[in-house]
Amino acid sequence: MSRLAPIVRREFSAYFNTPLAAVFLVMFLFLTGIFTFNVGQLYERGQADLRPFFDFNPWLFLFLAPAISMRLWAEERRIGTIELVTTLPISIRDLVVGKWLAAWAFACVALVLTLPIWLTVEYLGEPDRGAILGGYVGSALMAGAFLAIGSALSAVTKNQVVAFVLCAVVCFLLLMAGYPVVLDFLGGWASPGVAEAVASVSLLTHFEPMERGVIDLRDVLFFAAVVAAFLWLNILLIEWKKAD
Amino acid sequence: MEAAIAAQGLRKRFGSFDAVQGIDLTVKRGEVLGFLGPHGAGKSTTMRMITGFLAPTAGGVRICDTDMLSEPLKAKAHMGYLPEGAPCYPDMTVAEFLGFIGAVRGFDGPERARRVEAAVERTNLHGVFHQPIETLSKGFKRRVGLAQAILHDPPVLIMDEPTDGLDPNQKHQVRELIRTMAKNKAIVLSTHILEEVEAVCTRAVIINRGTIVFDGTPQALDAKAPASIARNRLDHVFRTLTTADTESRR
Numbered sequence: 001m002s003r004l005a006p007i008v009r010r011e012f013s014a015y016f017n018t019p020l021a022a023v024f025l026v027m028f029l030f031l032t033g034i035f036t037f038n039v040g041q042l043y044e045r046g047q048a049d050l051r052p053f054f055d056f057n058p059w060l061f062l063f064l065a066p067a068i069s070m071r072l073w074a075e076e077r078r079i080g081t082i083e084l085v086t087t088l089p090i091s092i093r094d095l096v097v098g099k100w101l102a103a104w105a106f107a108c109v110a111l112v113l114t115l116p117i118w119l120t121v122e123y124l125g126e127p128d129r130g131a132i133l134g135g136y137v138g139s140a141l142m143a144g145a146f147l148a149i150g151s152a153l154s155a156v157t158k159n160q161v162v163a164f165v166l167c168a169v170v171c172f173l174l175l176m177a178g179y180p181v182v183l184d185f186l187g188g189w190a191s192p193g194v195a196e197a198v199a200s201v202s203l204l205t206h207f208e209p210m211e212r213g214v215i216d217l218r219d220v221l222f223f224a225a226v227v228a229a230f231l232w233l234n235i236l237l238i239e240w241k242k243a244d
Numbered sequence: 245m246e247a248a249i250a251a252q253g254l255r256k257r258f259g260s261f262d263a264v265q266g267i268d269l270t271v272k273r274g275e276v277l278g279f280l281g282p283h284g285a286g287k288s289t290t291m292r293m294i295t296g297f298l299a300p301t302a303g304g305v306r307i308c309d310t311d312m313l314s315e316p317l318k319a320k321a322h323m324g325y326l327p328e329g330a331p332c333y334p335d336m337t338v339a340e341f342l343g344f345i346g347a348v349r350g351f352d353g354p355e356r357a358r359r360v361e362a363a364v365e366r367t368n369l370h371g372v373f374h375q376p377i378e379t380l381s382k383g384f385k386r387r388v389g390l391a392q393a394i395l396h397d398p399p400v401l402i403m404d405e406p407t408d409g410l411d412p413n414q415k416h417q418v419r420e421l422i423r424t425m426a427k428n429k430a431i432v433l434s435t436h437i438l439e440e441v442e443a444v445c446t447r448a449v450i451i452n453r454g455t456i457v458f459d460g461t462p463q464a465l466d467a468k469a470p471a472s473i474a475r476n477r478l479d480h481v482f483r484t485l486t487t488a489d490t491e492s493r494r
């Protein structure tokens with residue numbers, strides 16, 4: 001019998017018991033507004049779409065995701081409750097998956113709260129709804145991948161700040177790997193195969209088609225594989241290091 | 245029926261340091277075992293292996309006929325555990341926390357409410373039921389930890405220093421609680437307070453540097469002190485058992 005539900009419920013409500021996550025959520029929404037309207041010139045572009053929003057979205061998740069995930073295991077280790085939960089009749093796999101699901105649900109709440117931006121472009125014109133929906137699916141998958149990475153990395157430390165930084169750095173590298181600057185740089189001296197390989201592990205490479213409304217099963221599977229790999233790493237890290 | 249707790253040849257090595265070096269322990273229902281020893285003797289490490297938190301370097305543990313290593317979830321279901329320092333989630337209220345533990349232990353609806361109510365009743369937590377745990381005093385926090393451990397009325401109860409840091413009244417309450425549960429459970433509690441053994445335990449096990457140096461009734465422990473000593477007799481025996489060994493090893 002799976003006992004995921006109580007874990008998900010507890011972890012999700014923990015985000016609302018402490019002000020920190022709410023502060024980050026508000027900052028995320030505020031910055032989303034600034035980047036979409038001021039920096040991204042949503043109105044001035046004269047196009048009814050959400051390109052500016054989705055272009056900045058991964059970069060905003062780069063700080064929201066570590067803020068959501070840093071707590072997951074680091075805090076459990078710091079206050080010693082890891083000894084309590086891992087001696088309850090629940091598997092470490094269920095604990096890891098339950099925590100990640102709760103974090104992902106919180107990230108999805110953040111995304112849902114950006115829906116007024118969609119409504120704005122609906123009001124302004126006739127946007128390509130497929131592209132917007134695809135963008136949202138891509139953002140949610142990207143957030144899920146970031147959070148799996150963050151959850152695994154929060155298992156190596158008792159310090160939430162360390163967990164935050166580790167997650168932000170790893171996610172940053174995985175994003176940057178898909179940027180033309182990096183690929184051009186690599187293309188200058190590395191073999192094309194290397195540049196291609198680097199691009200293919202970049203989350204951005206798999207996000208961009210969705211932003212244009214193209215949901216390719218392979219891209220979805222890529223994100224699912226990233227989540228699965230890091231949650232698996234997370235389970236191993238807890239099994240190895242829970243008592244340190 | 246086999247013993248409620250059966251630990252065999254338990255060893256734990258941290259790097260090059262042998263924290264626990266071969267401990268055999270069987271505890272039956274109705275026994276209250278006081279696990280004694282100086283700081284760093286390996287009490288917590290042993291209990292962490294018995295509860296499945298730490299994997300032993302060698303040896304095995306069975307809880308109510310279930311092997312901890314091969315069927316950990318089933319073994320853990322038979323067991324309540326109060327880790328050292330009684331860690332709880334500070335952001336939750338007592339009600340939320342106990343409800344959460346009940347849910348993870350597989351209780352739903354009215355059954356869960358009934359279990360939580362019974363545990364709260366036993367540990368006297370009614371007054372703070374809706375208070376966040378972080379606002380509670382040390383004594384209350386400890387009782388929340390105890391309530392969590394007894395929620396499912398387990399046949400095996402393991403408590404790491406349940407009275408450490410409590411004032412005399414709080415200690416008394418915890419001991420009373422242990423006594424009321426002693427009849428049909430196998431209870432192991434660690435302590436470095438010797439009076440605790442006389443107050444609640446039916447059996448005393450002293451460990452030093454990871455090995456058992458005494459296993460017997462509190463009376464037998466007392467009898468080891470020379471008749472000439474009138475006061476703090478257990479202290480005397482404890483010192484003899486745990487320091488003589490240290491000297492001989494050096």
Ligand SMILES: Nc1ncnc2c1ncn2[C@@H]1O[C@H](COP(=O)(O)OP(=O)(O)O)[C@@H](O)[C@H]1O
Nearest residue numbers: 243244258263282283284285286287288289290
């Ligand atoms: N995770 C660990 N890594 C390394 N050494 C440890 C670890 N846990 C405990 N120890 C060491 O093992 C010894 C026994 O510790 P412990 O079981 O906590 O003792 P007690 O509970 O009897 O005070 C101590 O010397 C302690 O420093």
Ligand SMILES: [Mg+2]
Nearest residue numbers: 287288289328
């Ligand atoms: Mg200890």
